[in-house]
Amino acid sequence: MGAVSAVDRDRLPKQDRSRATRQRLLEAAVSCLAEHGWAGSTVSVVAERAGVSRGAAQHHFPTREDLFTAAVEYVAEERSRALRALFPQGAGGDRTAVVAALVDLYTGPMFRAALHLWVAASNEEQLRPRVTELEARVGRETHRIAVELLGADESVPGVRESVQGLLDMARGLGLANLLTDDGARRERVVAQWAGLLDEKLR
Amino acid sequence: MGAVSAVDRDRLPKQDRSRATRQRLLEAAVSCLAEHGWAGSTVSVVAERAGVSRGAAQHHFPTREDLFTAAVEYVAEERSRALRALFPQGAGGDRTAVVAALVDLYTGPMFRAALHLWVAASNEEQLRPRVTELEARVGRETHRIAVELLGADESVPGVRESVQGLLDMARGLGLANLLTDDGARRERVVAQWAGLLDEKLR
Known part of the structure; x- marks a missing residue:
């Protein structure tokens, strides 16, 4: 997620600049x-933070809902990528390492952002259907990756539910972990x- | 949590009316x-909903933070009471029933209210210390009730962490369960x- 400086940006072709x-x-x-x-x-707040004009921001994302559902979708993709990158040759049967890596997906600023969006969506009718659809998709994808990395055989009764519960x-x-650093306790629970x-x- | 009608209210002594x-x-x-x-x-919104003047509301709760931390504390007490009421003679060793009852504490409007408060507290400096303290207290109390109802012996290594993970x-x-009714899946995971x-x- 490296930022692109203004100088570099001017050297890029138009399509790359837009991306x-x-x-x-x-x-x-x-x-x-x-x-x-x-x-x-x-x-507006996001455009200013990104160093982009409000007009340019609205060209990419006409509404606030467009921007934030795209942002959480982007987070979800980064999460999947990060998880796969941890075990490029598969997990090699080390289930504790896999569980720890899966749990790590749910701490940190990316989960925090998703959490704010979920909670907002529960009260904002404009946001709700899109976030619900996104959450279902992310949930299925995370489950699929977890099953693969854990080497879980879902044809065995109870295995699917065990992974879901995890x-x-x-x-x-x-x-x-939202309000306090819960790392030490979390490590023992995960083990x-x-x-x-x-x-x-x- | 029965509401008190306006007529009933007028018949009550002053202290009871205040309560x-x-x-x-x-x-x-x-x-x-x-x-x-x-x-x-x-x-103001809460006072109107409760059919109470804004002045009377502020007499009980001078600030918004006072009102909402008291509200979630009240929820926590109701939760504990509800949990104990489910098993007045203890759980009699039926751990599946206890797990299902514990999980039920985290669905429904009371958990939803607490969740909104936690998420708000993560960004509102005025709310954060009080909600953090409250959450820690509620967490300890819930853990204590869970250990008791599950008949868990925490001197055995791993038992404490198993209950925490639950x-x-x-x-x-x-x-x-925030955005969609997740009841059917939840039942299988709980079992x-x-x-x-x-x-x-x-």
Whole structure:
């Protein structure tokens, strides 16, 4: 997620410049949502943060809803990419490492941004259908990656639900980390649940 | 949480009337937070919803922060009471029923109100310390009730973390239920992890 400086930007062909502007807007939207929540996140605030004119921002994203659902979609893609990059040759059977990496997806500013969007969507009718659809898609994708990395055989009864419960736990740990640094406790919980899951998946 | 009608209210002695007004305000604050989120929840909106004058509301709760932290504290007490009421003679070893009851604490309007407050507190400096303290207290109390109802022996290594992970999963399931009715999936996940936990606690 490297930023593109103004000088570099001027050297890029038009299409690449447009793509770089879009990416800057998405990154600014994610930071803004994570730091200020939905109420404090408007297209103008994000445009200013990204160093982009309001007009240019609206060219890319006509409405606030367009901008923020695109931003969380972008987060979801970065999350998948980051998860795959951790285990480029597969996890090699180290389930504790996989569980720890999965849980890490739910802490940090990206989850925080997504959380603000979910909570806002629960009250904002304009946002709700798009965020619901996005969340379902992200959920399926995360589940698929988890099953693959854990080497889980979903034809065995209970395995699918075990993996789902693990991801629910990860989401709950993310929420517990919202107000305080919950890292030490989280590490012990992850070790314990990774063990329980490993016994089930063997 | 029965509402007190205006007629009944006039018949009550002054101290009881004051207590009833306070309770109406707390209940209105919880509904308001669950339905409209932090941005849409002010003392005036809550007072109107409760059928109480703004002055009377401010007599009970001088600031917005006072009102909403009291409201979530009230929710937490109701939650504990509801949980104990489910198993007045203890859970009698039925761990699946206990797990299902614990998870139920994290769905519905009370969890939704608390979630709005947590997310708001993550960006509102005035709210943050109070909500953090409240969340820690509620977390300890919920953990204590869970250990008691599950008949878990925390001197056994891993038991404490197993119970914590279960409550994290419950919180994650609550979050998953925010935008869509996730009840059918949740039931299967709960059954599966109740089984895994039961093996660990035996």
